[in-house]
Amino acid sequence: MENKTQQEASTIKVSFLPLTCLDLANFDLLQSAVSLKQACMDCGFFYVINHDISGFFFICSIEELKEEVFEQSKKFFDLPLEDKMKALRNETHRGYSPALEQNQIHGDYNKESFFMGTEGLKDDPLKAKPFYRPNIWPDSDVLPGWRMTMENYHQELLRVCKAIARILALALDLDADYFNTSEMLENPIAYMRLLHYEGGMSDSSRGIYGCGAHTDHGMMTLLATDGVMGLQICKDKDMKPQKWEYVPSIDGAYIVNLGDVLERWSNGLFKSTMHRVLANGQDRYSASIKFMLTFIPFFLSPSHDCLIECLPTCQSENNLPKYPAITCSAYLTQRYKESHRETRASPENRPK
Numbered sequence: 001m002e003n004k005t006q007q008e009a010s011t012i013k014v015s016f017l018p019l020t021c022l023d024l025a026n027f028d029l030l031q032s033a034v035s036l037k038q039a040c041m042d043c044g045f046f047y048v049i050n051h052d053i054s055g056f057f058f059i060c061s062i063e064e065l066k067e068e069v070f071e072q073s074k075k076f077f078d079l080p081l082e083d084k085m086k087a088l089r090n091e092t093h094r095g096y097s098p099a100l101e102q103n104q105i106h107g108d109y110n111k112e113s114f115f116m117g118t119e120g121l122k123d124d125p126l127k128a129k130p131f132y133r134p135n136i137w138p139d140s141d142v143l144p145g146w147r148m149t150m151e152n153y154h155q156e157l158l159r160v161c162k163a164i165a166r167i168l169a170l171a172l173d174l175d176a177d178y179f180n181t182s183e184m185l186e187n188p189i190a191y192m193r194l195l196h197y198e199g200g201m202s203d204s205s206r207g208i209y210g211c212g213a214h215t216d217h218g219m220m221t222l223l224a225t226d227g228v229m230g231l232q233i234c235k236d237k238d239m240k241p242q243k244w245e246y247v248p249s250i251d252g253a254y255i256v257n258l259g260d261v262l263e264r265w266s267n268g269l270f271k272s273t274m275h276r277v278l279a280n281g282q283d284r285y286s287a288s289i290k291f292m293l294t295f296i297p298f299f300l301s302p303s304h305d306c307l308i309e310c311l312p313t314c315q316s317e318n319n320l321p322k323y324p325a326i327t328c329s330a331y332l333t334q335r336y337k338e339s340h341r342e343t344r345a346s347p348e349n350r351p352k
């Protein structure tokens with residue numbers, strides 16, 4: 001735990017951060033890849049716009065779906081506690097997590113959340129694996145259509161993630177479709193988290209935050225908020241005093257941040273940057289989806305033990321892999337344990 005002086009100093013220097021904006025409608029993928037590469041090396045946070053994906057016969061408005069997600073999310077969190085507790089989070093991290101559960105444990109106060117993940121299809125051998133277990137849903141009589149909204153959103157954001165992954169692959173000097181194969185993004189582990197910050201005030205001198213400082217575990221996170229300010233990032237965790245910069249929400253854009261898996265794969269070239277949420281007394285809602293992007297051969301369960309290891313384009317004789325290879329299941333299991341232990345795992349304590 002930082003001492004009081006450091007914490008106070010770390011919150012004095014706050015400013016807004018101008019971030020790169022990735023336009024998915026830009027046909028010049030190489031140009032997009034060049035600016036994305038810079039953003040990923042700089043801080044791993046960027047905006048994505050023009051993510052509505054149109055096919056021959058339809059235009060799917062993810063923006064409309066997003067609004068519905070926020071409406072439905074609010075309806076759920078507005079339910080009496082006893083109704084929400086019927087969907088209480090289970091051992092595979094799905095369902096409702098009340099505000100008090102994380103209170104004091106993570107330094108996250110007044111925050112309630114709802115988790116859902118990727119489900120294995122019927123008769124799919126993956127279904128038996130912990131990361132593919134069935135979700136828990138609120139009662140459909142109480143919240144009709146809730147489950148469908150969340151499942152559609154989850155599905156649509158996977159398409160946005162795949163579009164971003166093409167440009168990320170180019171930025172890493174890989175083929176555009178490197179991540180979009182049946183071994184990878186066809187079957188990703190993707191956790192969605194709805195959050196409701198219940199209007200308390202952060203107090204850094206007492207280690208109280210909406211969401212304490214952390215890095216995200218997976219490959220990338222797509223974040224939408226209701227526009228209430230709160231998210232901050234710290235580009236250099238070793239700088240004293242730490243400098244925290246606000247990342248504002250922009251209408252029609254997602255905030256994307258890279259996670260630890262991509263930092264490992266890219267041999268530290270791309271950053272998984274520490275971030276936190278300051279609560280400012282207002283209610284705040286956010287929805288994030290974390291893509292784990294694992295090497296999972298279609299319909300093969302042993303794939304849970306695939307390796308996260310340095311990408312071929314990120315190593316050379318003079319730049320040897322910095323992180324040992326680790327199986328995906330070992331890595332994710334360890335990270336989940338850490339984030340549910342007594343204190344939130346600090347970025348310094350990530351598995352080596």
Ligand SMILES: O=C(O)CCC(=O)C(=O)O
Pocket residue numbers: 193195211216221223225230231275276277286287288
């Ligand atoms: O609520 C937010 O703005 C950020 C939440 C976050 O960092 C996360 O879900 O990992």
Ligand SMILES: [Fe+2]
Pocket residue numbers: 214215216221275
């Ligand atoms: Fe996060």
